[in-house]
Amino acid sequence: xxxxxxxxxxxxxxxxxxxxxxxxxxxxxxxxxxxxxxxxxxxxxxxxxxxxxxxxxxxxxxxxxxxxxxxxxxxxxxxxxxxxxxxxxxxxxxxxxxxxxxxxxxxxxxxxxxxxxxxxxxxxxxxxxxxxxxxxxxxxxxx
Amino acid sequence: xxxxxxxxxxxxxxxxxxxxxxxxxxxxxxxxxxxxxxxxxxxxxxxxxxxxxxxxxxxxxxxxxxxxxxxxxxxxxxxxxxxxxxxxxxxxxxxxxxxxxxxxxxxxxxxxxxxxxxxxxxxxxxxxxxxxxxxxxxxxxxx
DNA sequence: ATCATTATTGTAATGATTACAATATAGGTT
DNA sequence: AACCTATATTGTAATCATTACAATAATGAT
Numbered sequence: 001x002x003x004x005x006x007x008x009x010x011x012x013x014x015x016x017x018x019x020x021x022x023x024x025x026x027x028x029x030x031x032x033x034x035x036x037x038x039x040x041x042x043x044x045x046x047x048x049x050x051x052x053x054x055x056x057x058x059x060x061x062x063x064x065x066x067x068x069x070x071x072x073x074x075x076x077x078x079x080x081x082x083x084x085x086x087x088x089x090x091x092x093x094x095x096x097x098x099x100x101x102x103x104x105x106x107x108x109x110x111x112x113x114x115x116x117x118x119x120x121x122x123x124x125x126x127x128x129x130x131x132x133x134x135x136x137x138x139x140x141x142x143x
Numbered sequence: 144x145x146x147x148x149x150x151x152x153x154x155x156x157x158x159x160x161x162x163x164x165x166x167x168x169x170x171x172x173x174x175x176x177x178x179x180x181x182x183x184x185x186x187x188x189x190x191x192x193x194x195x196x197x198x199x200x201x202x203x204x205x206x207x208x209x210x211x212x213x214x215x216x217x218x219x220x221x222x223x224x225x226x227x228x229x230x231x232x233x234x235x236x237x238x239x240x241x242x243x244x245x246x247x248x249x250x251x252x253x254x255x256x257x258x259x260x261x262x263x264x265x266x267x268x269x270x271x272x273x274x275x276x277x278x279x280x281x282x283x284x285x286x
Numbered sequence: 287a288t289c290a291t292t293a294t295t296g297t298a299a300t301g302a303t304t305a306c307a308a309t310a311t312a313g314g315t316t
Numbered sequence: 317a318a319c320c321t322a323t324a325t326t327g328t329a330a331t332c333a334t335t336a337c338a339a340t341a342a343t344g345a346t
Contacts (some may be wrong), residue, residue, distance in 0.1 A: 117275035127258070
């Protein structure tokens with residue numbers, strides 16, 4: 001999906017020093033676009049990098065966010081999740097299985113009133129409900 | 144805005160036993176629609192109810208959410224906020240002063256693709272940016 | 287090779303929230 | 317009105333994500 005060189009190029013492009021840890025975090029995010037948490041990234045990379053620190057993960061993610069490499073989102077109020085998909089999209093969280101799905105939408109077509117004079121920098125659209133899989137299981141079990 | 148009797152009626156209507164603490168929390172939420180946190184509610188009500196416990200606030204808010212009396216939202220990933228305005232609306236958070244504004248929008252007019260087969264139960268629209276006040280201050284100071 | 291800057295690490299602290307057990311209260315029943 | 321059971325409140329301790337901070341390590345420029 002994204003090799004070491006591509007990751008390094010991307011980091012340099014954005015003005016972020018391409019350390020080994022940063023490369024690995026960026027690659028991980030590109031290989032796991034299901035909105036991982038800091039803890040998930042830490043656990044996964046720790047296997048390969050035993051000396052890795054949680055603090056590094058947090059620092060790295062903060063750096064990525066501030067340099068516009070990833071977006072962060074808090075869907076449930078528990079953990080912050082990170083997303084390398086930067087094109088405008090909505091998030092759907094299934095409250096049964098917890099999976100987060102991306103969906104397409106034209107964010108800029110939303111008509112609002114009451115925001116005259118506001119500088120809008122970011123638009124987050126979060127839907128919650130039940131995903132098709134869980135919906136199907138529920139029907140089958142006859143709950 | 145909402146007296147004790149009105150609050151009691153509303154609670155009974157929804158099947159929630161109208162204890163003194165619950166009445167006060169519900170009244171507080173109706174008098175402070177700026178999306179208070181559990182801590183803010185606790186601090187404010189503690190003055191009048193010195194024996195009040197933080198746990199009661201959390202229990203009460205969870206009860207309210209599960210009985211559909213209030214909505215909760217996490218805007219910044221730090222604290223959960225509570226909202227008695229149940230009509231569909233969007234939230235705008237100013238990242239300079241932290242204030243949260245409601246704005247009107249037609250949530251159901253948003254066109255999406257990729258959500259076929261999904262049961263949508265809730266739609267949250269969160270914008271971030273700079274509010275007119277902060278925008279104005281910034282201009283004046285010439286930062 | 288040297289030096290200053292920046293990144294990583296580990297530990298300790300913070301802050302919101304939850305778990306849990308003891309006590310208190312509410313509402314229905316005699 | 318007293319009684320009893322179910323439910324609510326309280327306080328403390330635990331949990332979990334995140335941050336603060338200081339020491340060490342690595343990077344890049346001179």
